[in-house]
Amino acid sequence: MALFNSPCSSSSSISPLLSFKSSASNSQSVVVSAFPVRNRCRFINIRRCLGVRSAVAVESPSSSATDSGGFPKLLLEVKELSAVISESKQPILKGVNLTIHEGEVHAVMGKNGSGKSTFAKVLVGHPDYEITGGSVTYKGENLLEMEPEERAAAGLFMSFQSPVEIPGVSNIDFLNMAYNARRRKLGLPELGPIEFYGYIAPKLELVNMKVDFLNRNVNEGFSGGERKRNEILQLAVLGAELAILDEIDSGLDVDALRDVANAVNGLLTPKNSVLMITHYLRLLEFIKPAFVHIMEDGKIVKTGDISIAKVLEKEGYKAISG
Numbered sequence: 001m002a003l004f005n006s007p008c009s010s011s012s013s014i015s016p017l018l019s020f021k022s023s024a025s026n027s028q029s030v031v032v033s034a035f036p037v038r039n040r041c042r043f044i045n046i047r048r049c050l051g052v053r054s055a056v057a058v059e060s061p062s063s064s065a066t067d068s069g070g071f072p073k074l075l076l077e078v079k080e081l082s083a084v085i086s087e088s089k090q091p092i093l094k095g096v097n098l099t100i101h102e103g104e105v106h107a108v109m110g111k112n113g114s115g116k117s118t119f120a121k122v123l124v125g126h127p128d129y130e131i132t133g134g135s136v137t138y139k140g141e142n143l144l145e146m147e148p149e150e151r152a153a154a155g156l157f158m159s160f161q162s163p164v165e166i167p168g169v170s171n172i173d174f175l176n177m178a179y180n181a182r183r184r185k186l187g188l189p190e191l192g193p194i195e196f197y198g199y200i201a202p203k204l205e206l207v208n209m210k211v212d213f214l215n216r217n218v219n220e221g222f223s224g225g226e227r228k229r230n231e232i233l234q235l236a237v238l239g240a241e242l243a244i245l246d247e248i249d250s251g252l253d254v255d256a257l258r259d260v261a262n263a264v265n266g267l268l269t270p271k272n273s274v275l276m277i278t279h280y281l282r283l284l285e286f287i288k289p290a291f292v293h294i295m296e297d298g299k300i301v302k303t304g305d306i307s308i309a310k311v312l313e314k315e316g317y318k319a320i321s322g
């Protein structure tokens, strides 16, 4: 899940996936390196990352998805959220408003560079951004005061636009550790490799992934589409109350798109919500959102249903902006 650049590496050019530095405390890094690093460093970082990524691996005691009036419960409320790039102080988010209830599927669309990924990354606590205004309430708590790992533990999951590799760590070990980290948190016994295999096998079918992928190192040598399937496999294993899917459809062939979309649909329950970022109507035709938001220059400027995406597809942004 929430994973960015490693302090164990000298480069910071790799796309964000596998390491994390807390936004609340710049001195504290929670990381999985995306680069070859000394084993000890990598081991420590992976274990810490698993705390981050192990969102809701195991079903927690559930409560009703509606409030006392029978309406869906409020899950996320973003009000006038503004954020700048930490280093340059360049404003990117300029007053985002968005409300998500339990069980809802939302889509955010918008031109390149309008701030969609930044918004998603700010929600999971990416250290590249500094909040300059507004509020975010998640399950009644101030999300912006939570450490990234607390956000994950509270059920926030983000799949990244460009998932990165973790050399030397097999997919199944990674997922098993992540899953067990969550079970420990819930006071449940850990699953050994055999029991875990029994748990994960049906989930492989869900994303139509071959069993060999479990023994390969995380994302190493995976094609773009395989990486996306692997992200959804992680979501299926770890679960999420709010899954943020950033361009989960990019680079997918038609069959892969259908598999990934079916897998996401299979994970939806009246309590789980999805916020997906996409450029294309085709994804929205598989995972049907109730709300489609258009982001422009760091703000949501329009909200409607899927018909907005249809207009966009046909006529481009000029038809709906301004």
Ligand SMILES: Nc1ncnc2c1ncn2[C@@H]1O[C@H](COP(=O)(O)OP(=O)(O)OP(=O)(O)O)[C@@H](O)[C@H]1O
Pocket: 085, 092, 110, 111, 112, 113, 114, 115, 116, 117, 118, 119, 128
């Ligand atoms: N860490 C960063 N450093 C420098 N610029 C950044 C950083 N993060 C975001 N930006 C800039 O902020 C703007 C918004 O970027 P963002 O990735 O959020 O856009 P987007 O709407 O997701 O775009 P796309 O559809 O192309 O993925 C862009 O101009 C981008 O270059």
